[in-house]
Amino acid sequence: MDTGFTTVYWRDMLRFVRFKALLISSLVQPALWLAFFGVAMSSNFDRLAGMTPAFPGVVQVGYMTFIAAGVIAMTTLFTSLFGGIVLLFDKNWGLMREILASPMNRNNIIIGIGLSGVTKSFIQAMVIMLFGLLLGVKFFVGYTAVQTIFAILGILLFVGIFALGFLFLSAFISMSMESPEGLQGVTTLLTMPIFFASNALYPIDGFPEILKLVSTVNPLTLMINGIRYFAIGDNFTAIGLHFVYTPMDILISFLGLIAFAIATFTLAWWKFRRAVIT
Template sequence: MHTGFLTIYWRDMLRFVRFRTLLFASLVQPALWLAFFGIAMSNNFERLTATMPAIPGVKTVGYLTFIGAGVIAMTTLFTSLFGGTVLLFDKNWGLMRETLSSPLPRIHIIIGIGLSAMTKSLIQASVIMGFGLLLGVEFFEGYTPAQTIFSLLGIGLFIGAFSLGFLFLSAAIAITMESPEGMQAVITLLTMPFFFTSNALYPVNSFPPVLRALSTINPLTHLVSGIRYFAIGSDFSSIGLRYTYTQQGILISFIALLAFAGIMFLIARWRFTKVRVT
């Protein structure tokens, strides 16, 4: 049984841990983003919605809690999309040539890098979640220990499926590009539409019809919905609006993320079969 993907996985994780500046920045930056942007925007929204009547029988959460799920999703998106950059550097430095010419199946390269990106995303999500709780994010309010563990597992499954999909997309881009600058430009171009057509920062109800349609098929929207369902609940209100999630809807969101990951895996695998060792 081949376990070459574990070698690829551990190599990338060791590089992540040993580059302490990168490790520190990747963990602290999203936490600071939540602290400064989240608190500033939370104060503004709380002031604007202070006069709105509460919805009877519905739990009300602050904007900091609402955006907390969005920050976790945003960090996962960035980590996954930039995760394939390591393949581009390996290609430019000649390491990819050695790997591709070895008996290791090429699919193991994709799987190993995908698992490392998923691990990084889960670590970052845990850090952001813990830091958010210290800031006053109301995740898991009223949950029993068993419910909290179940919710954490649910969030982990959503983050895992999402991160794999975008890492496979990133890997397909990396193996095609020739320069880091070109890859960064493509990733930046992709990041903005995914992020700003999602429900990460604000509700999508007021979107124009075209953007609302894009939001429904946006993987980031499905991830944010899953995190909010498990971390906040199935029925709550925030910034004057009510949000309800059903088990069927969340299951559909998870299946959509799995389908996206499967399609991106096939694309990445196809691109790797086209690579020629020179």
């Protein structure tokens, strides 16, 4: 049985655990972002929402709850896009040459890095959800224990597929770059449009038509749709707007993420098949 991908997986996870500064910052930073930005903005948005007519019989959630899904998505995006940097370091330090020259299937490198990144994203998502609940985020309100477990699994499923897609993309970019600065520049260029052209911080209803179309197919929007569906429900109001998610909407979002992950895996696979490290 080929266990090459498990070696890559455990190596990356050990690095994640042993570098205490990286571990702590990756867990604390999104929690602080939710605490400071969420608390500061929620009072303003909730005040404005209180001026709009209520929707009878529809659950009303605060801006803190609305943005919590966006913070989970933001953290997963940043972690995944920078997850491939380990490959760039291995390439620059000469270790990648030894790995590619070994009998191990090159696909194992992609799979191992992808699975380690998904594990990190799961840990961060759980930390944000727990911290958010302490801050007053209204996730899983009215859910039974079984429904809560099912909802958490649904959230992690969306987080996992999304993380895989961007980890494969990060692996492709990393193998195409020669320096960490180049990788940082490309990933920074990608993160801002992806994040702000999504429904992470605000609804997309007021976007211009072209930007609304871009946001609709944005993988980040697709993941956030799934998170809000499982964590809040399929029918709720927030910041004065009415949100309704049908099972078909969520299925389309999920299939969109799978298509994105397949596309980026194909890119990473193509790059690794052609990789020659001297």
